[in-house]
Amino acid sequence: MEKSKKNTLTTAFGIPVSNDLHSMTAGERGPILLQDIHLLEKLSHFDRERIPERVVHAKGAGAYGYFEVIEDVTPYTKAHFLSEIGKKTEVFVRFSTVGGEKGSADAVRDPRGYAVKFYTEEGNYDLVGNNTPVFFIRDPIKFPDFIHSQKRNPRTNLPDTDMFWDFLSLTPESIHQVTILFSDRGTPATYRHMNGYGSHTFKWYNKKGEYFWVKYHLKTDQGIKNLTAQESEKLCGSDPDHATRDLFEAIEKGEYPSWALEMQILSPEQARDFPWDIFDITKIWPHKEVPPIKVGKLVLNRNPVNYFAEVEQSAFCPGNVVPGIALSPDRMLQGRVFSYHDTHIHRLGPNYHLIPVNAPKYAKENSYQRDGFMRTDYNGESGPNYWPNTFGGPAPDPDSGEPLFDVSGQAGHHSFKYPNDDFAQAGNLYRMVMNDTEREHLIQNIMSHLGKAQKRLQMRQMALFYKADEDYGKRLAEGLHLDIREVEKLASMSDEERLKATQEGNY
Numbered sequence: 001m002e003k004s005k006k007n008t009l010t011t012a013f014g015i016p017v018s019n020d021l022h023s024m025t026a027g028e029r030g031p032i033l034l035q036d037i038h039l040l041e042k043l044s045h046f047d048r049e050r051i052p053e054r055v056v057h058a059k060g061a062g063a064y065g066y067f068e069v070i071e072d073v074t075p076y077t078k079a080h081f082l083s084e085i086g087k088k089t090e091v092f093v094r095f096s097t098v099g100g101e102k103g104s105a106d107a108v109r110d111p112r113g114y115a116v117k118f119y120t121e122e123g124n125y126d127l128v129g130n131n132t133p134v135f136f137i138r139d140p141i142k143f144p145d146f147i148h149s150q151k152r153n154p155r156t157n158l159p160d161t162d163m164f165w166d167f168l169s170l171t172p173e174s175i176h177q178v179t180i181l182f183s184d185r186g187t188p189a190t191y192r193h194m195n196g197y198g199s200h201t202f203k204w205y206n207k208k209g210e211y212f213w214v215k216y217h218l219k220t221d222q223g224i225k226n227l228t229a230q231e232s233e234k235l236c237g238s239d240p241d242h243a244t245r246d247l248f249e250a251i252e253k254g255e256y257p258s259w260a261l262e263m264q265i266l267s268p269e270q271a272r273d274f275p276w277d278i279f280d281i282t283k284i285w286p287h288k289e290v291p292p293i294k295v296g297k298l299v300l301n302r303n304p305v306n307y308f309a310e311v312e313q314s315a316f317c318p319g320n321v322v323p324g325i326a327l328s329p330d331r332m333l334q335g336r337v338f339s340y341h342d343t344h345i346h347r348l349g350p351n352y353h354l355i356p357v358n359a360p361k362y363a364k365e366n367s368y369q370r371d372g373f374m375r376t377d378y379n380g381e382s383g384p385n386y387w388p389n390t391f392g393g394p395a396p397d398p399d400s401g402e403p404l405f406d407v408s409g410q411a412g413h414h415s416f417k418y419p420n421d422d423f424a425q426a427g428n429l430y431r432m433v434m435n436d437t438e439r440e441h442l443i444q445n446i447m448s449h450l451g452k453a454q455k456r457l458q459m460r461q462m463a464l465f466y467k468a469d470e471d472y473g474k475r476l477a478e479g480l481h482l483d484i485r486e487v488e489k490l491a492s493m494s495d496e497e498r499l500k501a502t503q504e505g506n507y
């Protein structure tokens with residue numbers, strides 16, 4: 001009796017509720033009274049339970065853990081959380097699929113998001129990566145079109161293989177990522193059994209102001225494990241949340257997943273002569289030319305207490321970098337710096353940084369931002385709300401800024417002109433990295449998807465596979481019963497000629 005009294009149900013404002021099974025009615029058989037405030041509050045809150053779903057990366061799972069430094073990287077960066085061997089920093093990680101809705105299956109063929117929030121003493125640092133080192137496009141102006149083409153047909157509301165391959169076959173720079181997507185790595189067995197990559201090139205700078213271009217690789221300690229196409233299809237039906245469950249249960253059992261952080265680091269001098277455009281996210285840096293060095297360890301050891309509060313409301317932005325780390329001219333990175341923050345303001349409101357999972361834990365927000373929906377703290381209390389001021393408000397620290405850097409050139413809508421072979425790295429992956437079984441799976445996976453598209457789109461895409469590697473193109477053409485001489489002809493054409501040759505009505 002005593003116990004239940006202490007645990008009384010209340011309204012959202014703490015007022016005790018007397019009945020939660022029967023609405024207040026006018027008589028035993030009469031209508032409900034508007035004065036049943038508990039009922040009104042209960043229904044109107046329920047009506048607003050859903051927040052906008054992320055346009056991409058809608059389905060995800062997350063966990064807390066820590067990052068530990070194991071190598072001295074102070075010659076490259078002054079970031080405090082990387083300042084000494086053994087230093088540990090709390091993290092929150094969110095894994096996701098990309099194209100599907102919030103209720104979609106975990107096992108689908110899709111890239112996986114791998115976003116890490118480091119709660120550092122210099123503010124929250126977000127590394128917002130994927131499980132692949134490259135991406136389909138390298139300019140954010142194409143992103144909405146790319147995502148539309150991979151989602152649902154505007155008329156039928158069905159995924160549409162014609163839209164999917166129409167866009168990709170008109171986007172030759174996608175061939176590298178397409179090859180990874182349709183390899184076995186396109187269906188990771190679980191979130192624990194895949195790598196994470198920062199994908200973009202970032203800048204690190206040290207206390208002396210010297211800078212380096214870097215790439216992040218988070219290598220799974222569980223080993224890479226992938227699903228075959230058949231296993232993936234089966235899981236999509238029988239256990240659509242298998243990866244979400246796997247992560248949660250592994251951590252509950254004390255089997256804490258971990259990853260080694262390895263970095264590729266290029267000095268500005270090395271970057272000058274580098275054979276690939278280091279700001280083109282469709283390209284990797286070959287390991288032989290830039291061997292990765294082990295820098296730290298990331299461990300996940302604590303599940304969130306509430307999914308919506310901590311995972312659904314978690315918000316990452318690639319622009320959240322701490323002193324010692326900076327952005328690069330990678331165009332996709334520049335676009336994401338805008339788009340992620342903008343998305344979260346739309347999804348969660350202008351004060352999303354106050355939500356506990358997003359708030360800095362070991363640094364203090366000390367800004368002049370005030371007011372707005374859901375300002376749930378004391379809103380800067382009685383302190384000044386403008387800068388400059390002489391009332392003791394926080395002042396900018398010039399030492400925390402990135403050292404000056406050069407930019408030059410004529411403004412214009414420039415295409416990528418720097419060594420721009422979009423096919424070599426996809427070909428290397430096919431020829432030199434994959435074994436016979438992986439190549440066979442790749443061919444089968446592409447055939448079963450591309451085989452459903454219009455023939456003219458198959459032909460246009462086939463030319464890109466052929467340009468990456470002749471054997472790659474020939475095997476696919478053979479499998480789909482396409483004329484290889486026609487494919488060869490299309491492969492020898494310019495992009496414009498190929499587009500013309502594969503217009504509707506042809507093939």
Ligand code: NDP
Pocket residue numbers: 133180183184185195217284285286287288424425426428429433434438
């Ligand atoms: P390496 O032989 O040194 O590296 C190849 C890397 O490819 C491996 O280290 C592994 O990356 C990754 N890999 C292995 N099997 C597969 C697969 N089935 N699907 C996708 N990736 C796989 O060669 P290079 O560094 O010269 O790269 C050759 C090609 O390998 C690249 O063109 C690229 O397609 C691919 N690759 C390269 C990466 C890089 O950063 N250099 C990273 C990932 C892929 P990991 O060790 O990260 O698991």
